[in-house]
Amino acid sequence: MTLFEHKPRNAPFALLAALLFISPSGCAALSMPLQQSLGASAERGKISERILELQGDLIEGEVTGSNVVLLVKNGETIYHEVVNSGKLGDRKIQEDTLFPIWSMSKPITIVAMMTLHEKGLFAWDDPVSKYLPCFKNLMVREGREIRPAKEVLRIEHLMAHRSGYTYYSFPGPMPPAYDSPHPNQTRYQDLQEFVEVAAREPLAFEPGTSYAYGINQAILGRLVEVLSGKTFSDYLTETIFNPLGMSQTSFVLDRERAARFQPLFINSGALKGFTYLLNELTYSPKSQAHFGGEGLVSTLGDYSRFCEMLVNGGKFRGERIISEASIATMTKTTTRDFDKVLVPGFDMGFSLFVCTDSSKEGTRAPKGIFGWSGYHNTHFWIDRSTGLYAIFMSRSREFNFQIPRKLRTAIYGASN
Numbered sequence: 001m002t003l004f005e006h007k008p009r010n011a012p013f014a015l016l017a018a019l020l021f022i023s024p025s026g027c028a029a030l031s032m033p034l035q036q037s038l039g040a041s042a043e044r045g046k047i048s049e050r051i052l053e054l055q056g057d058l059i060e061g062e063v064t065g066s067n068v069v070l071l072v073k074n075g076e077t078i079y080h081e082v083v084n085s086g087k088l089g090d091r092k093i094q095e096d097t098l099f100p101i102w103s104m105s106k107p108i109t110i111v112a113m114m115t116l117h118e119k120g121l122f123a124w125d126d127p128v129s130k131y132l133p134c135f136k137n138l139m140v141r142e143g144r145e146i147r148p149a150k151e152v153l154r155i156e157h158l159m160a161h162r163s164g165y166t167y168y169s170f171p172g173p174m175p176p177a178y179d180s181p182h183p184n185q186t187r188y189q190d191l192q193e194f195v196e197v198a199a200r201e202p203l204a205f206e207p208g209t210s211y212a213y214g215i216n217q218a219i220l221g222r223l224v225e226v227l228s229g230k231t232f233s234d235y236l237t238e239t240i241f242n243p244l245g246m247s248q249t250s251f252v253l254d255r256e257r258a259a260r261f262q263p264l265f266i267n268s269g270a271l272k273g274f275t276y277l278l279n280e281l282t283y284s285p286k287s288q289a290h291f292g293g294e295g296l297v298s299t300l301g302d303y304s305r306f307c308e309m310l311v312n313g314g315k316f317r318g319e320r321i322i323s324e325a326s327i328a329t330m331t332k333t334t335t336r337d338f339d340k341v342l343v344p345g346f347d348m349g350f351s352l353f354v355c356t357d358s359s360k361e362g363t364r365a366p367k368g369i370f371g372w373s374g375y376h377n378t379h380f381w382i383d384r385s386t387g388l389y390a391i392f393m394s395r396s397r398e399f400n401f402q403i404p405r406k407l408r409t410a411i412y413g414a415s416n
Contacts, residue, residue: 048079050410055083058394058403064377065090065265065274067394068300071411072308074387089274091263095301098248098260099393100281102294102374106351107330108240108249108306109217109292110159112224114326115239121227124156128219131226134199140164141202153207155223158216159350160334164203166214188289191222191232211335217351221292232290244305244316249298251290253283257297264376265396294375300393303380307389310382331370342401353381361405364412371404379404 051069058064065087071079082093091097116122122131129136129152138149149164157163188194198219204212221232228235233251241249253261263274283297309315314322330350337356338348345360346353352372358365371381377400379392392407 044078047411048081051079051407052081052083054406054410055081059083059085062267062272063400063403064394064396065263066093067377067392068093069407070300070304070391072304072311072389075308078388087274089263090265093262093393094260096248096260096299097262098253098257098297098299099262099378099395100279100283100374100376101296101298101303101378102376104298104303104372104374104378104380105291105296106217106293107310107372108236108296109220109224110330110350110352111240111306111322111326112236112292113155113159113220114322114330116224116227118323118326122155124159125154128153128155128158128223131223132195132199132219134196138199138207139202140206141204146202149203149206151206151208153203156334157207158220158223160211160348161213161216161338161351162208162211162334163214163216163219164205164207164210164212165198165201165216165219166204166212168201168215188287190288191218191225191290194289194291195219195222211338211348215293217293218291218295221290224292231288232292233288240306240321243319243321244302244309246298246302246305249296249302251283251287251295251297252285253297254285261297262395265394267396268398300391303378303391303393304389307380307382307391311384311387311389313384331368358408358412359415361408362415363405363408364415365408366412373399373401373404375399377403379407381408 051071055067055069058067066082066084068082069079070077084090084092117124127135135153138153139146140149153163188197198215204210224232224235230238237250240246261276263276264278265274266272266278281291281295283295305316308317309321310327313324314320314327330352331354332349333347333354333356334350335348337344338346338353343353343361345355345357347356348354349370352370355365355367355369358367358369365381366383366385368385369381369383371379373379376395376397377392378394380390381404382389390407390411392403
């Protein structure tokens, strides 16, 4: 068969789908507050039914292949289910399955920066050029003209996607006149090479004056290296991964790890099916160009440890990773209503969405939940008001922000 040839679901999956579709509707409002409902077995069962139905719907609707959901409240696993598609080319999700978490790398990079800030190694309003001189004389694109920047690029701008750097050739075409700083798998050997190219790219606007999602956390990775005196990968391992026991999270896929990498399900235009060949990043053991915005690979179990730390205010099983003050800083609004279309009712913090009015997305999620998502449909959020965190993992394109919205509806109920 061709690489993207679609095959119909097999009989076992058809039976599972049939069972899922007779489950109760996932849109009904909860009959009691979440704090009570997750403690009541009957209500917990209804929530589980709605989540399971959603997982099946995503496969039946060809949004994802096999997928898994984890829901934990106050240290207790409320829901943990894998729904495998059974389709040709897909793979059953196991405990050691590795997923490319793409932009769910960003919160990890942000936490790394918080640890350095707590050590007093920089201030939020420090110019980036103080540590990375190549960012000293920046240019701004204004219409068809390119002129010198009037404002200084500061560290806080990178933290909050207010630098003026966007994503280049991700997934659109590169600017024709520039060597774009998209984190291509072969273009850069280390982060210094990357930031030197990035610094030559004209900004979309004056630093600090607007919001644009982009390569900011990849630049922060090099800043971590300069501030810590270690490679970005080593600093993450020593400061975050080892203390949290995230032994499977890294920027690298060797032969053994590649065998546990979930295949990509593509449903994009004329392309439909499963493939191992389209990774977009090589995750090469030889490269030191480790991108803090998108480069990490992880397991559900590893990322749940990161979420456990966040939901507990920066503390993990007796060991403090970051302070409560750092959590507050990360979740403070930097751009209000940063995307009213895709993420209505949410502000931007330090590369985290922060809920201000969940009724705008049609759910009853509590104010203050925060989290983020990854390009291949990995999603998470933290709900400190109820001691809850939720993680969804699959590997699929195209990206779909309806997944976390529907998952929140299944858990908290609909607002209308």
